[in-house]
Amino acid sequence: xxxxxxxxxxxxxxxxxxxxxxxxxxxDRLGQDLTPVGAERAGNAAGTIPEWTGGISQSNDRxxxxxxxxxxxxxxxxANYQEHREHLTDGQIAMFQRYPDTFRMPVYPTHRTAxxxxxxxxxxxxxxxxARLTEDGNGLLxxxxxLAFPIPENxxxxxxxxxxxxxGGALERTFVQVPVQANGTFTPIRINEKLSWPSYLLDANxxxxxxxxxxxxxxxxxxxxxxxxxxxxLVHETLNQVQQPRKLGPITQDxxxxx
Numbered sequence: 064x065x066x067x068x069x070x071x072x073x074x075x076x077x078x079x080x081x082x083x084x085x086x087x088x089x090x091d092r093l094g095q096d097l098t099p100v101g102a103e104r105a106g107n108a109a110g111t112i113p114e115w116t117g118g119i120s121q122s123n124d125r126x127x128x129x130x131x132x133x134x135x136x137x138x139x140x141x142a143n144y145q146e147h148r149e150h151l152t153d154g155q156i157a158m159f160q161r162y163p164d165t166f167r168m169p170v171y172p173t174h175r176t177a178x179x180x181x182x183x184x185x186x187x188x189x190x191x192x193x194a195r196l197t198e199d200g201n202g203l204l205x206x207x208x209x210l211a212f213p214i215p216e217n218x219x220x221x222x223x224x225x226x227x228x229x230x231g232g233a234l235e236r237t238f239v240q241v242p243v244q245a246n247g248t249f250t251p252i253r254i255n256e257k258l259s260w261p262s263y264l265l266d267a268n269x270x271x272x273x274x275x276x277x278x279x280x281x282x283x284x285x286x287x288x289x290x291x292x293x294x295x296x297l298v299h300e301t302l303n304q305v306q307q308p309r310k311l312g313p314i315t316q317d318x319x320x321x322x
Contacts, residue, residue: 088214090191099184101213111173118178129176135169144168183229187213196220202303203227203278208260226300227278232263237286253287278302 098104098115106114119129139147141163144156158166187210194211195204200219203211209229212220240252258281261274278300285294299310 088191088212088216090188090214093188093191093213094184097214099187099213100179100210101187101215113173113175115175115177119176120178130171130174133171135171137170139168139170141166179229183209186210196223197303197305199305201305202301204303206302208262230258233257233259250288252285252291254283254285256281256283258282276301276303276307 093099093101096104102115104115106112122129141159144151144159148156155168186207189207190211191213193205196202196219197204203223206227209227211223211227215221215224235255235257237253237255240254241249242252243249258279260279261277264274281298281300283296285291296311301307301309
């Protein structure tokens with residue numbers, strides 16, 4: 064197995080400190096004025112962002128659009144995009160300028176539908192009380208599964224929140240990347256990815272395989288186009304990355320962990 068040190072996060076800290084400044088790390092706020100994952104429960108003063116009321120936790124059909132009959136509040140086009148310029152990215156503005164006759168952006172009401180399993184909310188409270196950074200910030204102590212710092216106090220905690228965000232106990236997805244050149248030509252790149260947390264593996268409690276210091280396992284395989292087919296990446300992401308850096312390497316019979 065090839066080992067490679069994780070790039071230091073300290074360079075990013077200054078960019079994210081403003082996101083966490085001034086927040087009081089009181090776990091009792093979770094589920095009260097904050098959502099169980101630490102977001103503001105209340106809506107904004109303008110009324111364009113509603114209050115979070117629990118999200119959509121149950122559905123008879125996971126693929127059904129719960130807002131299928133909803134109509135856009137307004138549509139941004141090349142004719143009126145200047146009125147909304149402060150809310151648009153440079154790329155979106157460029158699209159209106161390059162394709163004034165066809166590019167349009169319907170704007171719908173905002174909904175806060177996110178909901179996680181109840182046990183993850185409890186884990187978040189547990190982490191809020193117990194999880195700590197290692198002295199250099201490149202590792203976690205007393206951490207359980209997900210939501211390391213629901214109420215972050217500094218930029219490094221914000222970065223670790225991204226790394227430990229809940230994505231289900233295990234997931235698999237296939238997606239296509241389509242880099243488009245200026246002349247409109249493109250080549251679709253099809254990618255399959257799998258990710259699993261150690262506690263959700265079949266051998267997690269067998270005692271035969273140790274997952275100490277592993278945050279998650281990740282494998283990625285490129286399946287198209289033909290010239291990239293077979294490109295595979297395997298990652299063992301660690302919790303304390305000073306004690307044991309992230310492991311990167313090709314898949315072999317000895318290091319496959321997915322079942």
